[in-house]
Amino acid sequence: MAEEEIKGPKKKLRTPEEASIDPAAQQMLRLADELGLSTAFSRADLMSACPIGSAGLCCDLCGMGPCRMTKDGMTGVCGATVDTIQARNFIRAVAAGSAAHSDHGRDMAFTLKAVANGEAEGYAIRDVAKLHNVAALYDIPIENRTPEEIANDLADLYIAQFGQQRGAIVPAQRAPAKRRKLWQEQGVIPRGVDREVVEALHRTHMGDDQEPTHILHHAVRTALADGWGGSMIATDVSDILFGTPAPLLGEANLGVLKHDMVNVIVHGHEPTLSQMVVAASQDPEIIAYAKAAGANGINLSGICCTANEILMRQGIPAAGNFLQQELAILTGSVEAMVVDVQCIMQGLVALSQNFHTKIITTSPKVRIKGATHIEFDEHHALTIAKNILKQAIDNYVNRGEVHIPSFKSSLIPGFSHEYINYMLGGSYRASFRPLNDAIMSGRIRGVAAIVGCTNPRVQHDAYHGTLTGALIRQDVLVVETGCSAIANAKLGFLLGETGIDQVGPGLREVCETIGIPPVLHMGSCVDNTRILTVLTQMVEEGGLGDDIDKVPAVGIAPEWMSEKALSIATYCAASGAYVIMGGSNPVEGKGDKIPDSLLVSEFMRSGWEELYGGKLEFVREPEEMLRRTLEHIDKKRAALGLPAYDPSRFGKSGDARLREIEVLPFEERQAAVYGRRAAG
Ligand code: XCC
Numbered sequence: 001m002a003e004e005e006i007k008g009p010k011k012k013l014r015t016p017e018e019a020s021i022d023p024a025a026q027q028m029l030r031l032a033d034e035l036g037l038s039t040a041f042s043r044a045d046l047m048s049a050c051p052i053g054s055a056g057l058c059c060d061l062c063g064m065g066p067c068r069m070t071k072d073g074m075t076g077v078c079g080a081t082v083d084t085i086q087a088r089n090f091i092r093a094v095a096a097g098s099a100a101h102s103d104h105g106r107d108m109a110f111t112l113k114a115v116a117n118g119e120a121e122g123y124a125i126r127d128v129a130k131l132h133n134v135a136a137l138y139d140i141p142i143e144n145r146t147p148e149e150i151a152n153d154l155a156d157l158y159i160a161q162f163g164q165q166r167g168a169i170v171p172a173q174r175a176p177a178k179r180r181k182l183w184q185e186q187g188v189i190p191r192g193v194d195r196e197v198v199e200a201l202h203r204t205h206m207g208d209d210q211e212p213t214h215i216l217h218h219a220v221r222t223a224l225a226d227g228w229g230g231s232m233i234a235t236d237v238s239d240i241l242f243g244t245p246a247p248l249l250g251e252a253n254l255g256v257l258k259h260d261m262v263n264v265i266v267h268g269h270e271p272t273l274s275q276m277v278v279a280a281s282q283d284p285e286i287i288a289y290a291k292a293a294g295a296n297g298i299n300l301s302g303i304c305c306t307a308n309e310i311l312m313r314q315g316i317p318a319a320g321n322f323l324q325q326e327l328a329i330l331t332g333s334v335e336a337m338v339v340d341v342q343c344i345m346q347g348l349v350a351l352s353q354n355f356h357t358k359i360i361t362t363s364p365k366v367r368i369k370g371a372t373h374i375e376f377d378e379h380h381a382l383t384i385a386k387n388i389l390k391q392a393i394d395n396y397v398n399r400g401e402v403h404i405p406s407f408k409s410s411l412i413p414g415f416s417h418e419y420i421n422y423m424l425g426g427s428y429r430a431s432f433r434p435l436n437d438a439i440m441s442g443r444i445r446g447v448a449a450i451v452g453c454t455n456p457r458v459q460h461d462a463y464h465g466t467l468t469g470a471l472i473r474q475d476v477l478v479v480e481t482g483c484s485a486i487a488n489a490k491l492g493f494l495l496g497e498t499g500i501d502q503v504g505p506g507l508r509e510v511c512e513t514i515g516i517p518p519v520l521h522m523g524s525c526v527d528n529t530r531i532l533t534v535l536t537q538m539v540e541e542g543g544l545g546d547d548i549d550k551v552p553a554v555g556i557a558p559e560w561m562s563e564k565a566l567s568i569a570t571y572c573a574a575s576g577a578y579v580i581m582g583g584s585n586p587v588e589g590k591g592d593k594i595p596d597s598l599l600v601s602e603f604m605r606s607g608w609e610e611l612y613g614g615k616l617e618f619v620r621e622p623e624e625m626l627r628r629t630l631e632h633i634d635k636k637r638a639a640l641g642l643p644a645y646d647p648s649r650f651g652k653s654g655d656a657r658l659r660e661i662e663v664l665p666f667e668e669r670q671a672a673v674y675g676r677r678a679a680g
C-alpha cells in the first residue's frame with residue numbers, strides 16, 4: 001500500500017494561534033514548526049479521531065470483533081446492540097479512571113502507614129489537626145495518643161477500603177444523610193474500591209452484563225468508589241502528610257523556567273515523590289552541587305496535577321498544564337523532567353532526544369522506552385530524590401540553545417475546604433454561613449466547578465477561560481481543580497486584584513469583603529473530593545436544601561480527555577451535581593443513522609436525573625455550556641424559593657462605591673463619606 005493510502009489525504013495544520021490561546025504555548029508551537037518537531041497539537045491535526053470509536057460505537061471486547069456499529073439495527077457478531085456497546089465502553093473508561101485515582105489513594109495510605117511506623121525516610125505528619133479531624137470521623141481514638149498511633153490506625157482503616165469485600169466504604173459516611181439514604185436504596189454504595197473496579201471489568205467481559213442501564217448502574221458504583229473512596233483518601237492523606245493547603249502566592253506558565261538555574265520539572269500526580277523532590281532541592285548539599293556545576297541553584301516547577309500539589313502547599317511554580325509538557329522540553333532549558341503516573345505522554349521521550357532533557361520515570365508501574373528509570377520507594381525517598389536531582393545537575397553542562405517564553409502569571413492557590421470554612425468566619429466562627437447567605441441573597445448567583453484536562457482537539461485553554469470569564473461576570477463563583485486551574489491561573493483569574501472589574505457586582509462585593517479571588521483554586525483532580533465536601537457542608541449549613549442536588553451548582557470539564565474525567569463526572573452526577581463535559585462525546589448519539597445510540601446518553605441525562613438528581617451531558621460549544629449552566633443555576637434557585645438573580649441590586653458597596661466617590665468634587669466626596677459637608 002502506498003504511504004498516501006495509509007495516511008489518507010493531507011490534513012491541514014492549525015496555526016499556533018488557532019491551537020492555543022496561551023502566548024507562551026503559541027511561541028513554543030512556532031518554534032516546534034521551525035524545528036520540524038511534532039507535538040500533541042500537530043499530531044492531533046494529522047490524526048483525525050476515529051468517528052466510530054470516539055462515539056463509543058466500536059466494540060473490541062473479544063476476538064470475534066472488533067465490531068463497528070455504523071447503521072441502524074446493526075449488532076456485533078455476538079448480537080450485542082449499539083446501546084450495550086456504548087454502555088460497556090463507558091463503564092470500562094470509568095473503571096480505568098476510578099482505578100487510577102484510587103491506586104494513587106492506596107499509595108498515599110501505604111505511605112501514611114510507613115510514616116506512622118517510622119519507616120519512611122524524610123516524611124513526617126505535617127498536619128496533626130487534620131489527622132485528628134479525619135480520625136474523629138471514623139471514631140478512631142485520639143485522646144492521649146501520639147499522631148503516629150492515630151495515623152497507624154487511620155492508615156489501616158484506609159488500606160482496608162480497597163480490598164474490602166462487603167459492607168460500605170467508610171468515607172461514604174461523609175455524604176449528606178439524604179444522599180446516603182438514596183444511594184442505599186439504589187444499591188450503589190461501594191463495598192470496596194477494588195471490588196467495584198474488578199466487577200466492572202468482569203461485567204464487560206464477553207458474554208456478561210448486556211443491559212445498558214444495568215451496566216450504567218454499576219458505573220455509578222465504580223465511580224463513587226473513586227470520589228467517596230480512593231480520591232477522598234488521597235486528598236485526606238496528602239493533607240495529613242504534607243499540610244492542608246492555605247492561600248499563598250504562586251506563579252504559572254513556562255516563564256517560570258530560569259536561564260541560570262538547573263530546571264527540574266516534576267510531572268504526574270502523586271505528591272509523595274514531588275514533595276520529596278521539593279525537600280531535596282532545598283538541601284544545602286544539593287544546592288552546593290548545583291553551584292559547583294555552574295548553576296545558580298535548582299529551579300523546580302510542576303506540570304499537571306503534580307504542579308497543583310506542590311503549588312498549593314509550597315508555592316512551587318507551575319510550568320503549565322497537560323498540553324504544555326512537550327512545550328516545556330521545547331524551551332531547551334529543562335535538565336530533567338521527573339514523572340510518576342498518569343497523563344504522561346510517550347511523545348516526551350522522542351521529543352527530548354532533540355534536546356538535552358532527561359525524562360526520568362520513577363513509578364514501579366510506569367516505564368517509557370528510552371527514558372531513564374530511577375525507581376521511587378517511599379522508604380528511601382529523600383536519598384532517591386537527591387539522586388534524581390544530581391542527575392539533573394550533571395546534565396546542566398549539556399544545555400544547548402534556550403528559548404524560554406517570558407510569559408507567566410501570578411496566582412493565589414490553596415483554597416482547601418478547611419480554608420474556605422475558616423476564611424468565611426475566622427478562627428472562632430468558621431462556617432459556611434456567609435457563603436450560603438450570599439447565595440441565598442443573590443449576591444452570588446450560584447457556584448460552578450470548572451475542572452479537568454486540556455485536549456488538543458479543542459483550542460488549548462480557550463474553553464476554560466471563556467467559561468470562567470463569562471460566569472464570574474454573571475456573579476457565579478468559580479472553583480477550580482486540575483489543569484483547568486492552571487489554565488485560569490495563566491489567564492490571571494486566580495488573583496484578587498486582576499480582573500476584579502470583570503466580575504459581576506454581587507460576586508465582587510463578596511470577593512472584596514472576604515478578600516478572595518472570584519475563582520478559587522482547590523487543588524489537583526483527586527481534590528475534586530474537596531468540592532464534594534464543600535457541597536456537603538453547604539447543605540449541612542442550611543438554607544440551600546437538604547441534599548447536594550438542591551444546591552445551585554454545576555460542574556464543567558470543558559476540555560476533558562482522560563478516563564479519570566469520566567469517573568469524576570459520573571461520581572459528581574451520582575452525588576447530585578449537573579455535570580457538563582465538553583470536547584469529545586464517548587456516548588455520542590448518531591440519532592439520524594442509529595436511533596438506539598441515543599439511549600445511553602439519554603439515560604445519563606434524564607435517567608440519572610430522576611434517580612440521583614444529578615446528570616451528565618456532553619456539550620460541544622462553550623456558549624451552550626454557559627447557557628445550560630446559568631439555566632440550571634436559576635432553576636435550582638427558583639426551586640429553593642430564592643430571589644431571582646438580579647445584578648442591579650448589588651455592587652453599590654465596597655470598592656465600587658469608593659471608585660464612584662473618588663471622582664466626585666471634593667465637597668461632595670466629603671459628604672458621601674461623612675454624610676455631611678466638611679466643616680468650614
Ligand atoms: Fe491529567 Fe490531573 Fe486531566 Fe490534567 S486534569 S490532564 S487528568 S493532570 Ni486531572
Ligand code: SF4
Nearest residue numbers: 059062065067076078
Ligand atoms: Fe463484537 Fe460482541 Fe466481541 Fe464486542 S463482544 S467484539 S460486539 S462479538
